[in-house]
Amino acid sequence: MxxxxxxxxxxxxxxxxxxxxxxxxxxxxxxxxxxxxxxxxxxxxxxxxxxxxxxxxxxxxxxxxxxxxxxxxxxxxxxxxxxxxxxxxxxxxxxxxxxxxxxxxxxxxxxxKPSCEQDCSDVTTRPKCEGSQPPAKEPDLNKTSPACPPPPPPSKDNTAYILGAIALTASGLGLAYKMGLFDGEPTVQQVVPEPTTSSGTKSKQRYPTSSKDLPGEVPYLLIGGGTASFAAFRAIKGHDAKAKVLVISNEPEMPYMRPPLSKELWFNPEKTDLEPLKFKQWNGVERSIYYEPDDFYIDPTKLAEAPNGGVAIARGYEVQRIDVVNRKVVLTDGTEIKYGECLLATGARPKNLPVFESAPLAVKEHLTMFKSVSDFEELSQKLKPGSKVAVVGGGFLGSEMSCALAKFSDIREKNLEVYQLFHEDGNMGKILPEYLSQWTTDRVREEGVKVWPKTQIKAVEVQDKKLKLTLTDDSSLVVDHAIVAVGSEPNTDLAKTSNLEVDPTMGGFVVDAELRARSHLYVAGDAACFYDPKLGRRRVEHHDHAVVSGRLAGENMAGKNKPYTHQSMFWSDLGPKIGYEAIGIIDSALPTVAVFAKASPAQIIPDTSEKLQAANATIIPASATQTPSNSSVLNHTSVVKAEAMPPKPAEDADDFNKGVIFYLRDEKVVGVLLWNIFNRIGTARKIVAQHTRYDDLNEVAKLFNLHDRPEAEEEVEKEEAKN
Structure with missing residues (x-):
């Protein structure tokens, strides 16, 4: 001061x-x-x-x-x-x-008239006053008395300098606050080279080229250009036809769907680079991965003056800070945009393994963190005929990519060698019971994938322009390229700079049942840790959840104030023999009860275990105790319950071709997985919504028509369509 x-x-x-x-x-x-x-x-x-x-x-x-x-x-x-x-x-x-x-x-x-005989200002004589004693000695008038002290130099007025310093200090503090330097510990942004395609052109582009062309204020601002934002602005436009919506995306692409990147896009025959990214849907109809054509959107530079509103996409921009109090965002270049309602839909980013993170640049050139369209295009160009590819990870993305690349090799005649490495005992080990996970691994091998379960990588290096992976058992695998698919983590970088709460266990921005993080600020998609009135606090990373939560957030931004009640679902396809849909909490750490259609006589396996082991749901041999009273009711159906005993492989590979798995918590159904059963997700959603304890799940399984009865299935489909 x-x-x-x-x-x-x-x-x-x-x-x-x-x-x-x-x-x-x-x-x-x-x-x-x-x-x-x-x-x-x-x-x-x-x-x-x-x-x-x-x-x-x-x-x-x-x-x-x-x-x-x-x-x-x-x-x-x-x-x-x-x-x-x-x-x-x-x-x-x-x-x-x-x-x-x-x-x-x-x-x-x-x-x-001075009272003294002489003017006191005359310093050469001593003044005389009445009543004063005469001096002992008269002063010598010729003697000069002491001279007056020299005047001090006139003081310089520094008021202008002081006021200038105060103004300069205040300006500096204001700029520091604006840049968010007072919020948390300062972070240093590492400058990473922009990814390039095989042609050497930079894939990161920005439009409009200058942030000055962006509107300074919009009624609706969406941060993130993925599925959640798409569902949100569709909901906003549905309730406010003339709404002006600005989407800020860090990708150069228009909003697109991600699931085809690891499945259907790899099944297409050879195409030229000029054709758009299209795939065939389950009904055989071909469509683009982009949700809408380019002419659906309005130019960001014209959004402010658009009389009928519209949706504008600002591509290649990132938000550095959200000022929740003043309702504005600050871009990385300092540009400020005010908003009326704001949505955070930043999604998730791929996780990496420490062994790859600390690797030199030469190693990273042989790695792909698969997530976006540019990753798909880059990887498809790097897969030369006869290449060896390692997929690291046994979850959703790793298993889907392994099967897709094996089929891609057959369709394109690439003659690829596809390896899949993961530390679990089988594919999808975190969501499937152990017996079903191992059965799935066998089906993945039938697709031509060399699956290495219970495998971990301890070292990596480049050797003769190839990637050498050293495993924990000191064995090694040499490949041309590796795809890292070990899960993802929510993008919550804005939490520190914007003073937003992040769940310490699940990650993601903490929101309420209406997906509200703060006043006029909502979160949807992978980055939202929301409160489910039925199942408690959750965070979901699936396409359908992005659609459901984005739509709900958009409606609430338009003033509807609806809670989260509609359960989202997810699905996956692993080759021609495995396709499943699920809803609710699907976690192999929970006790499970499974009902599968079999060609053998009905077998009912009682629950004799005191501790239901997650990920250890086990097949009991056919000679186990049967329940005669239920054998006629559950014809060609077996009930498999979690048992605390070593898993045994099924004698017949067709034992798990079709079935339903119930996931329990506190003896209540919190999740349902439909194994090769389709068009029944509405029934599963009703069961989870009831959040009830069932005495006999065998009877509940009958609702899913495990046996081939086409007429009954058509009736159920019509009934669900009416509802």
Whole structure:
């Protein structure tokens, strides 16, 4: 802080004095009979005045004269007789200059005629006052008395400099706050080279090229250009036809769907680079991965003046901070955009393994963190005929990519060798019971994938322009390229700079049942940790959840205030023999009850275990205890329950071709997985929504028509369509 002396800022006040000469002394100026002074004196000035007065007194007494202070017209004796002690003025004292009688103020008449024989301003003679004792010795008139002290140099007025410094400091603090430097610990952004395609052109582009062309204020602002944002602005436009929506995306692409990147796009025959990214849907109809054609969107530079509103996509931009109080966002280049309602749909980013993160650049050139369209295009160009590819990860993405690349190799005649490495016991080990996970691994191998379960990588290096993966058992695998698919984590970088809460366990921005994080700020998609009224706090990373949550957030941004009640689903396809749909909490750490259609007689396996083991749901041999009362009801159906015993492989590979798995928590159904059963997700959603304990899940399984009865399935489909 800047300190200013009170002497500098004191108020100038005129005072009448008997001194007629112009003098400078101790911060005052006398001129024309008036003394202009400052009331307040610093300690330094007081000390200087005291020293000077003491020096004058010593000189006068040494010469035998009577000392008279320069600011009084009387001797020290007269002053003492008047009862007023003359001394150095203190801080805060009201200073009297040139009084009348000794110790008192003079009248106007007295000011015209001094009481002393000579004018006190004449420093060459000693003034004489009535009642004073004559001096012991008359002073020599030819002797020059001590000269007046030289006037101090006029003080320089630094007010302008002080005000300028204060303004500059305030401006600096304001700029620091604007950039978010006071929010959390400062982070250093590492400059990473933009990815390039095989042609060497940069895949990252920006439109509009300058942020100055973006509107300064919009009613609806969506951060993120994925599925959740697409569902949100469709919902907003459905309730507000003339809404103006601005989407800020860090990708150069228009909004597109991601699931085909790891499945259907790899099944297409050879195509030229000029054709758009299209795939065949389950009904055989070909469509693009982009949700809407380019002419559906409005140019961002024209959004503000659009009379009927529209949706504009600002591509290649990132938001650095959200000012929730003032309802504005700050881009990385400092551009500010105000909003009425804002949605955070930043999605998730791929996780990496420490062994790859710390690897040199030469190794990273052989790696792909698969997530976006540019990753798909780059990888498809790198897969040369006869290449060896390692897919690291056994979850959704890793298993789908392994099967897709194997089929891609057959369709394109690439003759690829596809390896899949993961540390679990089988594919999809985190969501499927162990017996079903191992059965799935066998089906993946039938697709031509070389699956290496219970495998971990401890070292990686480039050897002869190839990638050498050293495993924990000291064996090695040499491949041309590796795809890292070990899961994802939510993009919550804005939490620190924007003071938003992140769930410490599940990750993601904490929101309520209406997907609201703060006033006028919502979160949807993979980055939302939301409260489910039925199943508690959750975070889901699936396409359908992005659609459901994005639509709900968009409706609430338009003023609907709806809670999260509609359960989202997910699906996956692993070759021609495995396709499943699921809803609710699907976790192999939960107890499970599974009902599968079999060609053998019905077998009912009682639950004799005291501890239901997650990921250890086990097949009991056919010779196990049967329940005759249920054998006729569940014909060609087996009930498999979690048992605390080593898993055994099924004797017949067709045992798990079709079935339903119930996931339990506190003996209540919290999740349902339909294994090769389709068009029944509505029934599963109703079961999860009831959140009820069922005494006999065998009866519940009948709702899914495990046996081939086309007519019944058509009736159920019509009934669900009506509802």
């Amino acid at each position: 800047l300190a200013v002396s009170r002497l500098t800022i004191g108020q100038l006040r005129p005072r009448v004095a008997a001194i007629g000469t112009k003098k400078y002394f101790a911060g005052r100026m006398t001129s024309g009979g008036c003394t202009y002074s400052r009331r307040w004196f610093s300690k330094k000035v007081n000390d200087s005045m005291a020293k000077e007065l003491a020096a004058r007194r010593r000189k006068m007494l040494a010469s035998g004269g009577c000392y008279s202070p320069p600011y009084e017209g009387c001797s020290s004796e007269e002053a003492a007789a008047g009862g007023r002690r003359i001394g150095v003025p203190l801080i805060g004292e009201d200073i009297q200059y040139g009084g009348g009688d000794c110790g008192g103020k003079r009248s106007a008449a007295e000011l015209k």
